[in-house]
Amino acid sequence: KQEVTQIPAALSVPEGENLVLNCSFTDSAIYNLQWFRQDPGKGLTSLLLIQSSQREQTSGRLNASLDKSSGRSTLYIAASQPGDSATYLCAAFNNAGNMLTFGGGTRLMVKP
């Protein structure tokens, strides 16, 4: 059964720092991997999707990498801003593409 782990659970950084959020998964037979953002009291917003055949995806200041063989993904956030403060969730789609397993999330606080 797929297990997804995110480290660290919480992170506080000053504005402007570059940072890396880590995600690991136990079953490398994934369809794809997705990163989401969740603001307090809100739903989830999709940030990036990396297909199993891809190594990375970029969107603005965000870059996500995927290493299936080692069961790891990282989300790199460049030049962090207070507006980036949120919980970031990593999730792996199973091979059939019909079930997404989530990690516990990393709660990010960017201080002005």
Place this chain on the structure above:
Amino acid sequence: DTAVSQTPKYLVTQMGNDKSIKCEQNLGHDTMYWYKQDSKKFLKIMFSYNNKELIINETVPNRFSPKSPDKAHLNLHINSLELGDSAVYFCASSRVGNTIYFGEGSWLTVV
């Protein structure tokens, strides 16, 4: 335009009651889901439907009964509510294996 909408957003009810949460998506997706987010903010899948057919049922008590009248709707009915059912329930949809879109969540409080 709301892509995945669920109602109600907030629900407070007494133990033992029966309640329903409705979900609709206007994205033309073939797969819909229900997820539960507990007090520790951990998201866990409950059900996955593809073209109105139940695909995934992750050891959810049979007090929870999903219903998919068509591909655009997946409703969740909960019988005999218990205190432990208090959580945020998220509906979501996607094409198989593609970006998954979530609703805003339904905050259920059982008292």
